[in-house]
Amino acid sequence: MNLNSTYSIRLISESDTESVLAVYAPFILNSDVTFEYEVPTVVEFAERISSHTVEFPWLVCLSGDCIVGYAYAGKHRTRAAYQWSPELTVYLSEDVQGKGIARILYETLFAILKLQGYYTVFAGVTMPNTNSEGLHKAMGFEEIGIFKKVGFKHGKWHDTKWFQLHLSEYTSSPHIPRTIHEVVDMQEFASIIYTANRSLSIITT
Numbered sequence: 001m002n003l004n005s006t007y008s009i010r011l012i013s014e015s016d017t018e019s020v021l022a023v024y025a026p027f028i029l030n031s032d033v034t035f036e037y038e039v040p041t042v043v044e045f046a047e048r049i050s051s052h053t054v055e056f057p058w059l060v061c062l063s064g065d066c067i068v069g070y071a072y073a074g075k076h077r078t079r080a081a082y083q084w085s086p087e088l089t090v091y092l093s094e095d096v097q098g099k100g101i102a103r104i105l106y107e108t109l110f111a112i113l114k115l116q117g118y119y120t121v122f123a124g125v126t127m128p129n130t131n132s133e134g135l136h137k138a139m140g141f142e143e144i145g146i147f148k149k150v151g152f153k154h155g156k157w158h159d160t161k162w163f164q165l166h167l168s169e170y171t172s173s174p175h176i177p178r179t180i181h182e183v184v185d186m187q188e189f190a191s192i193i194y195t196a197n198r199s200l201s202i203i204t205t
Helices: 014-030 042-052 101-116 130-138 187-200
Strands: 007-011 058-063 066-074 087-092 120-126 142-153 156-166
Touching: 007 101, 007 187, 014 042, 014 058, 014 066, 014 087, 042 066, 058 101, 066 101, 087 101, 101 130, 101 187, 120 130, 130 156
Parallel strands: 087 120
Antiparallel strands: 007 058, 058 066, 066 087, 120 156, 142 156
């Protein structure tokens, strides 16, 4: 991978599917970070992206025109009462880990979700993963529990540690969250993306 340009963040587009899948596939094949066994086809992954982006933001990070990471939100649970509390995911290519990109992706995701009207976010981390645990703690997440031996992959059982972060003050009458399509043309959204790219501009490739 030739990384010789500045980094930038934007919303995912349909043409990004193969590049995003290329970032994700090594985690499926070579790690226990994800509990997925088989790399999905491009068509399957495109459908997954499409279903998430009906409501939620899916961000990609680029070095020049090469996608090197992504972060997105999705439903934590499907029951109606959970609709204000999505679950987050972030993945980076090995080449760009440790530069602070995951933090900026997360900060951008938080700001967009808050704009949409979400109140709480969750993240699950396969243990042990000191880097991911450290990231979540550094970003203000609270450790809320461990699911013991909840997943079996690569010949052994794995625990997952769960983290929670509050985005907004709670109210007794929360509005239904807006979809990503309802906020994407707002000035606040443009400001969020501008701030993210300004933060990324100081990171060297």
